[in-house]
Amino acid sequence: MTTETDHSSELVYKRVLLKLSGEALMGPSEFGIHMPTCLQFAEEISGAIRQTNVELCLVIGGGNIFRGLAGAANGMDRSQADSMGMLATVMNALAMQSALEQIGTPTRVQSAIPMDTVCEPYIRRRAIRHMEKKRVVIFAAGTGNPYFTTDTGAALRAAEMNCEAMFKGTQVDGVYSADPKKHADAERYEKLGYQEVLARDLRVMDASAVSLMRDTSIPIVVFSLHKKGALLDVLRGVGTSTLIS
Template sequence: MPDGSESSDELVYKRVLLKLSGEALMGPSEFGIHMPTCLSFAEEIASALKNTGVELCLVIGGGNIFRGLQGAANGMERAQADSMGMLATVMNALAMQSALEQIGVPTRVQSAIPMNTVCEPYIRRRAIRHMEKGRVVIFAAGTGNPYFTTDTGAALRAAEMNCHAMFKGTQVDGVYSADPKLDASAERYDQLGYQEVLARDLRVMDASAVSLMRDTNIPIVVFSLHNKGALQEVLLGKGTSTVIS
């Protein structure tokens, strides 16, 4: 696997899973889906596809609409709450599909919970074939099971798709020792090991997701999708990011 350390105009990661939080789709809103923000992300993805030829799939969380853990904390039965959270990810996937297709990017949504009237069921070999044909595949409904987050779902799909890396687009340009918005002295890391992330509880993503990436030897690349051109730069081994490998 590439380690992301080289810097050239050559594609470092040929096939990538991009993980976005549901909150990223809110934009300036306090809830729900802000379509101008979706279109902005879609344009970044379209530019990277056109200029690098990367094969790309996405997983988007559902926290902008409903969080299973929050529902459970408020007295809802956990499995039921998680099912509602999975449905929220389908709504986000369809919104991102709409944004991508508005600018001419062919896209397929595959859901781990079958709902054939709105999207395809998750079929591994079909998803791989879509990417080989230049389509963006958006995986929705997590793993299809309660008690697993979309981070874990993203790690699972990255492994199943034989991805060369899992990219996590965040609000900041990498992994820090503390929240840089709250602590001006927070240190940013260029490279980290999986075990270091787990041992120091850096909360890049769920421990189960980091463990799966470690076991399958797939690097996690953390960067800010809010910086214009950042996705393309990181795909080419440039830009600012933290590589966990």
């Protein structure tokens, strides 16, 4: 008689929040949502869940569609512009839900701005229950308030969901002293303290998000989601990444 192997024992983190930028969903496009790229990310996420039984939730930015700060800079009322940015995150969340469910991964979108006809409202206990049932939960619309970025929204949800870590999927495989695409001599950091990130103004995430992670003692793991198998590797503590703790 064969029994299914319990891969959860291999995990360093058993419940995590994954933060993606909206720009990551553009793929090779200059604007909007590139569904083949969404499907690529969905395969990474789905594969990691199947192989490890990790409980996973996501927050996705909206910069590929609309960025509130840019709207405010062009003369729009900041609160109104941020509301439009939050709606952009809902569109991205629905696109990622579609990609995940195309490959058989049950997914729920919860929005901080109620819109019952397209997704669930954010309810903390319901979200935790979804994750316990191995459903991916995508948190949309940030905190539901203007003047807060999706980084801060991600930090807040990570704390509320009792996550063991917040993963930030980026274009590069960690935190560097400078942009490695522009500076060949940029140094990649293996580990950083929260205070170092703030003091050096490394701009991994906005300062309020890093401060909240510091106050709740939730580590931030920065890695490249563009490398195949990277999410699975960092979940097991063997991938190339930068740990902020």
